[in-house]
Amino acid sequence: MSTSPAISLAEINSALAEFHAGLDEPYKMTPAGMWACSKSEEVYDLLEQVDLGGCSHFADLGSGDGRAVLIASLFMRATGIEVDPGLVQASRAMAESLGLNRAEFVCADCRKVDLTPFDLLFLYPDKPLNWLEEILPDGWKGRLLVYGPYFQPTEFTHINTIYAGKTMCTLWRC
Numbered sequence: 001m002s003t004s005p006a007i008s009l010a011e012i013n014s015a016l017a018e019f020h021a022g023l024d025e026p027y028k029m030t031p032a033g034m035w036a037c038s039k040s041e042e043v044y045d046l047l048e049q050v051d052l053g054g055c056s057h058f059a060d061l062g063s064g065d066g067r068a069v070l071i072a073s074l075f076m077r078a079t080g081i082e083v084d085p086g087l088v089q090a091s092r093a094m095a096e097s098l099g100l101n102r103a104e105f106v107c108a109d110c111r112k113v114d115l116t117p118f119d120l121l122f123l124y125p126d127k128p129l130n131w132l133e134e135i136l137p138d139g140w141k142g143r144l145l146v147y148g149p150y151f152q153p154t155e156f157t158h159i160n161t162i163y164a165g166k167t168m169c170t171l172w173r174c
């Protein structure tokens, strides 16, 4: 799996810092949940630790300011699905200004999106994951990365626990 040499994590962090400089708080309630940010260095570290062979399309279900998608697009095609229009607009603007043309964003309720095209799902969950267990297409062959220890799937098969910095993340086959 090749990474894009053109853009560095530092440049993504700089774009995120510029966006956050205009905010009162780096979190808020959105139409479907709570926005809080993963740490970009940890997301990069996490993706470096996962075997991405055979992965072609990453999706962040609830992509917030788009950070995980911007970072994942250094490795592969990546889509963010986020219900908050302002966060989607900011994510798209950062992807465009950075020239990350493998990053795309959809403003939608991810519980209503067909997940068939994606083979690596990422979630920093703000609620229990039973909804995902219910909507994954039959026979879906991808894997799920869960950032943080708070909510874990109960129906999926645990593959690995990975520490990204100090944050416990888990990898699942569904």
Ligand SMILES: C[S@@+](CC[C@H](N)C(=O)[O-])C[C@H]1O[C@@H](n2cnc3c(N)ncnc32)[C@H](O)[C@@H]1O
Pocket: 030, 031, 032, 033, 034, 035, 036, 037, 038, 060, 061, 062, 063, 064, 065, 066, 067, 068, 081, 082, 083, 084, 087, 108, 109, 110, 111, 123, 124, 125, 126
């Ligand atoms: C804890 S934040 C994680 C943001 C981002 N993934 C990250 O790593 O920084 C959870 C995000 O999921 C979004 N969200 C929650 N439920 C959603 C849904 N059903 N459809 C789309 N977005 C959702 C929230 O608006 C919020 O931005």
